[in-house]
Amino acid sequence: MARVTVEDCIEKVDNRFELVLLAAHRARLISSGAPLTIDRDRDKNPVVALREIADETISPDDLKEDYIHSLQKHVDVDEPEAEQVPLIGNSGGDDNGVEFDRMTEEDLLRGLEGLVPPSDNHHDDDGD
Numbered sequence: 001m002a003r004v005t006v007e008d009c010i011e012k013v014d015n016r017f018e019l020v021l022l023a024a025h026r027a028r029l030i031s032s033g034a035p036l037t038i039d040r041d042r043d044k045n046p047v048v049a050l051r052e053i054a055d056e057t058i059s060p061d062d063l064k065e066d067y068i069h070s071l072q073k074h075v076d077v078d079e080p081e082a083e084q085v086p087l088i089g090n091s092g093g094d095d096n097g098v099e100f101d102r103m104t105e106e107d108l109l110r111g112l113e114g115l116v117p118p119s120d121n122h123h124d125d126d127g128d
Helices: 006-010 016-031 045-054 060-071 105-113
Strands: none
Touching: 006 016, 006 045, 016 045, 016 060
């Protein structure tokens, strides 16, 4: 193939924008020393990349996956769940026999209604 055109490649990659991204990524890979899958024929790296895509010597899907992987800065790694850490108050001694009282919201409201606010007229017995 003497010349490569976008029409030759668009049959392999439907979206022209995606074609440009993939060809540019492949050209950068070639520049960094990746082996060629076709003869260079004095072509520059972008043309070689387009020819590889047009001749189907390199898979556009594999190239796309490699491009996505090259853009990832942070790779999520599944880490095991942390062990359950005991509460601070339970760290010393045997607290197995401790029980806590549970109070409903209604019990709390009834208790608050029964409270008497402190009087403002309360003074110490110092003669004031």
